[in-house]
Amino acid sequence: MCVGFFIALLDIQIVSASLQDIGGGLSAGADETTWVQTSYLIAEIIVIPLSGWLSRVMSTRWLFCASAVGFTATSLLCGWAWNIESMIAFRALQGFLGGSMIPTVFTTAFIYFEGQQRVIAAATIGAIASLAPTLGPTIGGWLTDNYSWHWLFFVNLVPGIFVAVVVPMLVRIDKPDLSLLRGADYVGMILMALFLGCLEYTLEEGARWDWFGDDTIRATAWIAGAAGVAFIWRSLTYGQPVVDLRALRNLNFALGCFFSFVTGIGIFATIYLTPLFLGRVRGFSALQIGLAIFSTGVFQILSIPVYAWFARRFDLRWLLMFGMACFALSMWNFTPITHDWGWEELLPPQALRGFAQQFAAAPAITLTLGGLAPARLKLASGLFNLMRNLGGAIGIAACATILNDRANLxxxxxxxxxxxxxxxxxxxxxxxxxxxxxxxxxxxxxxxxxxxxxxxxxxxREAQTLTYADAFMAIMACFIVATVMVPLMRKVVPPKAPPADAH
Structure with missing residues (x-):
């Protein structure tokens, strides 16, 4: 399941360093090519909160299997895309069909494991959650430079088939309940899709089209606002909501969702900013960009055993606080950036960020989801993962706005x-x-x-460079706020033991 989780997250950023090559291969302009990434994000962010309900209807193993099959098939179609319109359509399908592999991993880990094993499982999932988007530009750049952009998608075929075959053989933790189809909140689903889809579009495209100065952005923002209010009201009043917003009454869960949101800002916004700087200011190729930011992933992998050792001996809240503080410090180390920074200058702040990502992501998972009863875990997991992706979308939009507005100043x-x-x-x-x-x-x-x-x-060139420092400073401020709020969390109380048929 972690293999499927990894490739679904990897594909968010695997195209980021190669959009120019994809646009050239499909004879598309820059405005059209950005939709290769935007369409995937919009579709994925809609299906993630739906995954809890879908796993109850289909069962975890068959939902994961169907998601892996759909993701693999659409990956093949993306590699075969004949024009930009077909690519955008296939990428949207890829995000929608593959998105369910993300939250179901969290749910399954807390059902399978207890005690210290749960800490190790959360550390593994947390590492993958932040490592996959970080490695995306590196892997994508290498594939594009050495083969072609088509292999950005063909690389998913072998692991996708493996996951689709093996998961149904190994994962048996629940059974399908088709009766849930009768009382489902279909109105809530439509409202949620409108809310998240329009919100994601507004955030992704707003900076390029002068925000509310553009008629389309203004319309999608209004639709997102109205649908969002209606969705929240529906979720709080309907008997069987598609997303369990009532779980936010739990202080640890509410704070954990906030920390997931901030971590999403840190992971996705820095992965957005660093390749953009290296491409625009330094003129690096896709492979050079990937190699320059590779150090973050290396240091995160090295930090996994360090985190596991500390997690057995110390309160997870203090490890989370340490991780958030280190992330803020890494952003501070980015602020002296100059136009001639390359991989050597980027190494220290990226190494610290890789180390901090492990300590920020893993304890938040355990503290947020570890205290919830199994009955609420599926729906709550979707909301927790949604917050991370939403944080990434808002973080990228905010950074794009900073780059546009501050450069002229x-x-x-x-x-x-x-x-x-x-x-x-x-x-x-x-x-x-x-x-x-x-x-x-x-x-x-x-x-x-x-x-x-x-x-x-x-x-x-110098004005542009200064705006990147401003953007890193803004991210740092978010992590300082998160660091201060960590002591509000309580020690996690483990839920009751899993049912006897979980094996």
């Missing part, structure tokens, strides 16, 4: 100092003019124009 502030009263700026401009004039055959006027263009380009 930094450019104007830098430009104010580039005048005749600044000896360094004057000297640089004269040297650029001389070089450009020599290249233009001694034409001083042409050299002056070329020098001004180059000076503008250098100033814009």
């Amino acid at each position: 930094h450019f104007l502030r830098l430009a104010e100092h580039l005048n005749t009263a600044n000896p360094a700026a004057t000297d640089l401009l004269q040297r650029l003019e001389a070089t450009a004039a020599a290249a233009a055959g001694g034409d001083a006027q042409q050299g002056h124009v070329a020098a001004l263009k180059l000076l503008w380009s250098l100033t814009w």
Whole structure:
């Protein structure tokens, strides 16, 4: 199940470093190509909270099997896509059909394991949850550079078939209950799909289209708001809601969902920012970007046994607090970023982030879900995972807005100092003019124009770099708030033993 969990999460970011190659292969523009990632995210974020109800109807093993089969088949179709429209459609299906593999892993782990085994299981799942999106650009970049973008999807075929065959043979923890189809909250499902789908679209596309200055963004935001209010009201008043919002009455669960939200911001927003910086400012290729950010995954893997040792001996709340604080510190270490940062400069903050991810994700899973009764675990797990993905969507949208808005501000502030009263700026401009004039055959006027263009380009590069520091600072602030709130959590009280037929 963790194999399926890994490939479903990996595919969120596996295309991020290769969108330009996909667009070129399908003769699509940049605006269309972004939908290769957006369509997957929208579909996945809709199905994740539905997975608890679906697992009760179909049983965990058959839902997971169907999800793996659907994910594998649509992965093949994505690799065979003949134009951008077919790619977007297949990616949406891939996200929708494969999304159920994510929350069901959490549920199953807490049914299978008890005591210290539960801590190890949570550590494993937490590592995968943050490692898969981190490794996505690295694996995607390597596949694109060495083979072609088609292999971003074909790579899922072998593990997908393996999961679809083996999971039904091994996982028998519950039985299907088709009677739930009669009293299901279909109205709530429609409201939830409208709410999450429109919200995800608004967050993903808002920064590119000037937010509420665009008619479509304004319309989807209104629909998301109205459907969201109606969905919450429906979930709190209906007898058998599709998502168990009442679980938020449990303080640990409510706080855990908040920590899952913040962790989603940290994981997905940094994976968004770092490749973007390396591509736009440094001009790195897909493979170079992947290799530059690979260190995060390496250090997270190395931290797993360290976390397991501490988790057996210390209160998980303090490990969670330590992880959140280390994540904030890693973001602080990103803020001195300059235009010439490469893998060497990125290594220390990324290493600390990889270490922090393990200590932030794993204890939050145990503290949040470990105290819930098995009857509520399935529906609550969907909500917990939804919060992580929602945090990632909001984090990416906020960072994109910061990059758009702050770049112009930094450019104007830098430009104010580039005048005749600044000896360094004057000297640089004269040297650029001389070089450009020599290249233009001694034409001083042409050299002056070329020098001004180059000076503008250098100033814009530095302004862009400063905006990345602003974005990392904003993420740091989120983790500082989360760190302060950790002591509000209570020690987890283990639920009753699992039923006798769980084997």
